[in-house]
Amino acid sequence: MVLVFVETPRGLLKKTAFEAVTYAKKTADLLGTSCVALTLGSVSNAGELGRYGASRVLNIPGDALDQLDGQVFSAAISEAVGKLEASVVILSHTSTGKTIAGRLAVRLNAGLISGASALPTVAGSALHIKKGVFSGKAVAEYEIKSAIKVISLMGNAVKPEVSADAVAVEPLSVTLTKSLIRVKATKTQEGVVPLSEAEIVVSAGRGMKDPSNWGIIEDLAATLGATTACSRPVADSDWRPHHEHVGQTGIAIRPNLYIAVGISGAIQHLAGVNSSKVIVVINKDPEAPFFKAADYGVVADLFDVVPRLNDAIKKFKAAN
Amino acid sequence: MKLLVCISQTPDTTAKISFNPEGTDFNAAGVQFIMNPYDEWYALVRACELRETLGGTVVALHVGTVANETTIRKALAIGADEAVRINRDPKSAADTAKQIATYAAAENFDIIFFGKETIDYNGSEVGAMVAEYLQLPYVSFASKLSLNGSTATMERDIEGGVEELEVDLPFVVSAAKGMAEQRIPNMRGIMTARTKPLTEIQPVDFEAPSTLVQFTLPPAKVGVKLIQPDDMDELVRLLHEEAKVI
Ligand SMILES: Cc1cc2nc3c(=O)[nH]c(=O)nc-3n(C[C@H](O)[C@H](O)[C@H](O)COP(=O)(O)OP(=O)(O)OC[C@H]3O[C@@H](n4cnc5c(N)ncnc54)[C@H](O)[C@@H]3O)c2cc1C
Numbered sequence: 273m274v275l276v277f278v279e280t281p282r283g284l285l286k287k288t289a290f291e292a293v294t295y296a297k298k299t300a301d302l303l304g305t306s307c308v309a310l311t312l313g314s315v316s317n318a319g320e321l322g323r324y325g326a327s328r329v330l331n332i333p334g335d336a337l338d339q340l341d342g343q344v345f346s347a348a349i350s351e352a353v354g355k356l357e358a359s360v361v362i363l364s365h366t367s368t369g370k371t372i373a374g375r376l377a378v379r380l381n382a383g384l385i386s387g388a389s390a391l392p393t394v395a396g397s398a399l400h401i402k403k404g405v406f407s408g409k410a411v412a413e414y415e416i417k418s419a420i421k422v423i424s425l426m427g428n429a430v431k432p433e434v435s436a437d438a439v440a441v442e443p444l445s446v447t448l449t450k451s452l453i454r455v456k457a458t459k460t461q462e463g464v465v466p467l468s469e470a471e472i473v474v475s476a477g478r479g480m481k482d483p484s485n486w487g488i489i490e491d492l493a494a495t496l497g498a499t500t501a502c503s504r505p506v507a508d509s510d511w512r513p514h515h516e517h518v519g520q521t522g523i524a525i526r527p528n529l530y531i532a533v534g535i536s537g538a539i540q541h542l543a544g545v546n547s548s549k550v551i552v553v554i555n556k557d558p559e560a561p562f563f564k565a566a567d568y569g570v571v572a573d574l575f576d577v578v579p580r581l582n583d584a585i586k587k588f589k590a591a592n
Numbered sequence: 593m594k595l596l597v598c599i600s601q602t603p604d605t606t607a608k609i610s611f612n613p614e615g616t617d618f619n620a621a622g623v624q625f626i627m628n629p630y631d632e633w634y635a636l637v638r639a640c641e642l643r644e645t646l647g648g649t650v651v652a653l654h655v656g657t658v659a660n661e662t663t664i665r666k667a668l669a670i671g672a673d674e675a676v677r678i679n680r681d682p683k684s685a686a687d688t689a690k691q692i693a694t695y696a697a698a699e700n701f702d703i704i705f706f707g708k709e710t711i712d713y714n715g716s717e718v719g720a721m722v723a724e725y726l727q728l729p730y731v732s733f734a735s736k737l738s739l740n741g742s743t744a745t746m747e748r749d750i751e752g753g754v755e756e757l758e759v760d761l762p763f764v765v766s767a768a769k770g771m772a773e774q775r776i777p778n779m780r781g782i783m784t785a786r787t788k789p790l791t792e793i794q795p796v797d798f799e800a801p802s803t804l805v806q807f808t809l810p811p812a813k814v815g816v817k818l819i820q821p822d823d824m825d826e827l828v829r830l831l832h833e834e835a836k837v838i
Contacts, residue, residue, distance in 0.1 A: 588825075
């Protein structure tokens with residue numbers, strides 16, 4: 273059986289949840305077994321996970337599970353794995369998943385592949401799994417031989433697919449350990465899709481000249497339903513908040529569409545974005561290195577072309 | 593205060609990545625290796641700052657062969673008091689974690705630092721694994737860390753936000769941007785690094801539950817399609833019809 277741990281930040285199901293269940297369902301199909309989803313703490317609408325292929329949706333109740341602690345979570349998940357006799361555990365390669373996956377692998381004596389970019393292939397009792405390595409410059413294929421296998425799934429690696437109906441949520445009881453971490457305050461920005469989950473990202477660099485010029489970037493992002501990002505010098509000079517910084521020392525993302533405006537395309541920047549499916553570069557310098565990594569390019573002054581692109585998209589959206 | 597900082601090395605981002613013909617081994621010839629930036633800029637520097645204000649020792653630990661001693665000396669030059677190298681070319685995060693946990697289990701460190709991830713494999717696995725072996729709390733992606741007696745106050749990055757929390761010593765932490773500012777080793781640091789203790793210890797046996805099958809290089813981009821600046825309708829058409837992303 274394939275068990276998928278579905279993370280539910282602040283009790284909500286995010287896109288990563290549907291991706292993880294879709295991936296788990298397809299893995300279960302490959303293995304000729306079923307897919308069961310597991311949620312921890314308070315969650316709304318967990319039964320929805322049935323639509324993405326979970327034949328059962330389980331919930332371990334407990335107020336203590338509303339705050340993230342990898343130690344408590346991995347103990348609870350391992351116990352569920354034992355009770356349900358799961359042979360594969362799937363989770364998301366997010367900040368939550370990363371605090372849990374390593375612990376879980378040690379507890380379960382399991383091989384772990386983190387950041388899987390594609391479905392596994394079955395090789396006897398082993399699984400082969402691919403992930404991007406060296407900042408997207410290569411792909412590595414691994415084999416997991418252990419009896420229990422843990423896989424964390426890279427965001428945007430699979431498209432959520434509805435394949436069945438919602439199911440009723442069943443409670444599961446396990447022994448909960450006490451958390452040694454005391455959470456004092458949580459600050460979140462709701463309403464914006466976090467960069468790690470965004471399908472479309474509009475990113476801008478030093479070519480913007482001044483933070484007061486960002487209106488055209490925000491307008492373009494709003495039209496596209498995109499999340500905004502920026503290059504490192506832009507974040508370093510506090511033109512934009514640090515969480516927008518993408519690249520080798522910021523966050524690595526792989527949206528379907530990355531639009532880079534006034535960014536030169538230094539290798540350290542590309543390291544975080546070159547796994548994007550489609551890259552559009554807007555830069556007035558035809559020699560900017562970013563054009564070599566781009567699918568589509570516009571050599572022009574951004575102040576002129578970004579508003580025009582925004583208008584063209586509005587026109588397209590109105591017509592479709 | 594006894595602080596452990598686990599450091600790894602990675603190919604420099606600008607390095608050309610290539611493999612042996614079978615794709616089973618990374619071709620290190622001519623590749624410049626650097627200390628993993630998260631380990632160096634944030635974990636190591638913050639540990640040194642804590643030692644400077646509270647006293648104690650910072651031990652830099654590396655699992656790797658003698659070829660990597662330049663990276664270890666750099667950690668000493670930045671400010672670690674002593675270094676330990678576990679003599680093994682680790683083939684997986686699980687192997688590295690097992691080696692580190694075996695060493696640390698006997699040492700009673702107050703804080704074990706990691707960088708949030710390496711920039712070559714981005715697995716973010718080792719810190720969580722070591723924490724589990726040692727049954728210690730693990731705070732991942734911490735962007736702030738201060739100590740008040742035996743209690744640490746931290747901020748950690750979570751999905752779509754930041755969380756402020758407290759945890760008592762001992763614990764394991766992975767350092768993200770914000771925890772400290774990069775330090776360039778000065779001449780004195782580089783000189784004293786040569787005489788600081790660097791101990792080699794032998795690894796324990798470990799059979800990794802997952803192994804590399806093969807590396808492959810992704811197909812090269814076919815080349816950029818340039819669109820006339822006065823024809824943004826054409827770009828929109830391509831994004832919709834050809835790339836199918838809007
Ligand atoms: C160890 C290390 C780690 C790093 N990590 C990162 C990282 O994580 N992320 C990151 O982004 N960088 C990182 N950097 C920095 C990186 O090397 C580059 O310096 C940085 O990405 C450049 O940012 P930029 O493209 O915004 O600015 P610039 O390089 O200054 O480029 C600005 C671009 O805007 C164009 N432009 C200017 N005016 C206009 C206009 N009116 N219309 C159109 N185009 C215009 C210019 O032609 C130019 O190409 C790192 C560097 C090092 C050494």
